[in-house]
Amino acid sequence: MADLVLTKQVLDQIDEILTDVIEKSGAHTVLLIDKAGQIISFQGAMDQEKVASLAALTAANYGATTAIARLFGEEEFTLLFHKGKKENIHFSNVGEEYLMITVFNNSTHLGLVRLELRKGLEKIESMFAENLRDWFNA
Amino acid sequence: MAIISFRSDEIHCKVVYYGPGRGGKTTNLITIHKALGHQVRGELLSIDTAGDRTLFFDFLPMDLGTIGKFRIKISLYTVPGQVRYNDTRKLVLKGVDGIVFVADSLAARRHNNIESFQNLKDNLIEQGKSVDTLPVVVQYNKRDLDGTKVPVMRMEELERDLNIDHQFPAFPASALRGDGVRETFKKICMLTVVDVSGRLLKEKGVNISG
Numbered sequence: 001m002a003d004l005v006l007t008k009q010v011l012d013q014i015d016e017i018l019t020d021v022i023e024k025s026g027a028h029t030v031l032l033i034d035k036a037g038q039i040i041s042f043q044g045a046m047d048q049e050k051v052a053s054l055a056a057l058t059a060a061n062y063g064a065t066t067a068i069a070r071l072f073g074e075e076e077f078t079l080l081f082h083k084g085k086k087e088n089i090h091f092s093n094v095g096e097e098y099l100m101i102t103v104f105n106n107s108t109h110l111g112l113v114r115l116e117l118r119k120g121l122e123k124i125e126s127m128f129a130e131n132l133r134d135w136f137n138a
Numbered sequence: 139m140a141i142i143s144f145r146s147d148e149i150h151c152k153v154v155y156y157g158p159g160r161g162g163k164t165t166n167l168i169t170i171h172k173a174l175g176h177q178v179r180g181e182l183l184s185i186d187t188a189g190d191r192t193l194f195f196d197f198l199p200m201d202l203g204t205i206g207k208f209r210i211k212i213s214l215y216t217v218p219g220q221v222r223y224n225d226t227r228k229l230v231l232k233g234v235d236g237i238v239f240v241a242d243s244l245a246a247r248r249h250n251n252i253e254s255f256q257n258l259k260d261n262l263i264e265q266g267k268s269v270d271t272l273p274v275v276v277q278y279n280k281r282d283l284d285g286t287k288v289p290v291m292r293m294e295e296l297e298r299d300l301n302i303d304h305q306f307p308a309f310p311a312s313a314l315r316g317d318g319v320r321e322t323f324k325k326i327c328m329l330t331v332v333d334v335s336g337r338l339l340k341e342k343g344v345n346i347s348g
Contacts, residue, residue: 002139002341003139003140003141003142003334003337003338003341004139004140004141004142005142005144005338005342006141006142006143006144006145007144007145008144008145011143011145012145034139034141034233035232035233036139036152036232036233036234037152037197037213037215037232037233038139038141038150038152038213038233039141039150040141048180049180049181049199050181052180052181052197052199052213053180053181053183053197053199056183056195056197056199056213056215057183057197059229059232060194060195060229060230063229063232064194064226064229067225067229
């Protein structure tokens with residue numbers, strides 16, 4: 001893995017997509033992280049300390065789930081969903097090295113979140129084409 | 139693998155404390171967490187088993203201040219030391235920028251140190267990295283037991299096992315008392331930041347201190 005250099009322009013574009021997902025889906029927080037647990041971009045109203053923990057735990061959780069997937073002959077599970085009484089959290093793969101985390105409460109529905117998230121992911125993935133890193137580093 | 143943001147002018151690096159089980163990796167993080175002010179460090183996150191061993195990792199994010207125009211942010215992680223948790227160690231090592239190897243000075247743990255160091259090398263190779271190219275600091279922990287009834291290895295013996303060419307900066311420490319923890323931490327932070335900024339200068343022509 002090479003270092004990831006993020007220009008203002010790239011981050012602005014990512015933020016725009018994440019903000020759009022929040023507005024349309026009713027989710028309250030969306031994050032883009034890498035699988036090492038580092039935050040690339042975060043939109044929403046979460047405490048900064050908690051966001052750092054969330055990113056580290058998500059990367060670990062995702063890694064553990066991938067190890068479980070391999071036990072069943074799957075390469076990986078491309079999305080995860082945790083449901084709570086009030087808060088729900090949805091994780092999905094972005095390309096090879098990144099993850100998108102969406103946090104939402106009961107004021108919206110999983111279906112809508114997934115629909116809007118799918119659109120956001122498509123935008124990010126089509127922008128980034130095959131390799132996000134090349135695009136980031138271009 | 140560091141993340142360098144030119145919008146907020148931040149550099150995020152990942153440092154992993156590696157070593158055999160019960161060697162004091164978590165204690166290092168707890169000591170750092172206690173010693174630093176709240177404005178510098180974030181929350182210490184631990185995933186423990188019941189028997190106070192690390193099950194997955196400990197995590198401590200911190201803000202080291204600025205170099206040039208860049209804010210340096212470092213995330214400290216520990217790995218579970220027990221041999222059987224190798225899958226977890228590989229996960230935590232992903233994207234690492236610097237490593238502290240915490241060796242156990244107890245004579246009875248000699249074999250565990252050597253095995254764990256070899257395991258670190260093997261796991262890094264899987265990532266296409268190596269201890270020869272990454273910043274690595276070695277810490278010989280539990281020096282407070284030197285001179286007690288418990289058989290402890292001499293520093294030279296430890297060096298011979300793990301750092302024969304004196305390739306890595308090494309520090310004696312007692313993580314429990316806090317001795318040597320700060321020195322180790324400062325050294326790895328410095329080496330990591332220098333390494334990342336060197337790459338940035340070489341690959342992108344950006345001088346972080348300029």
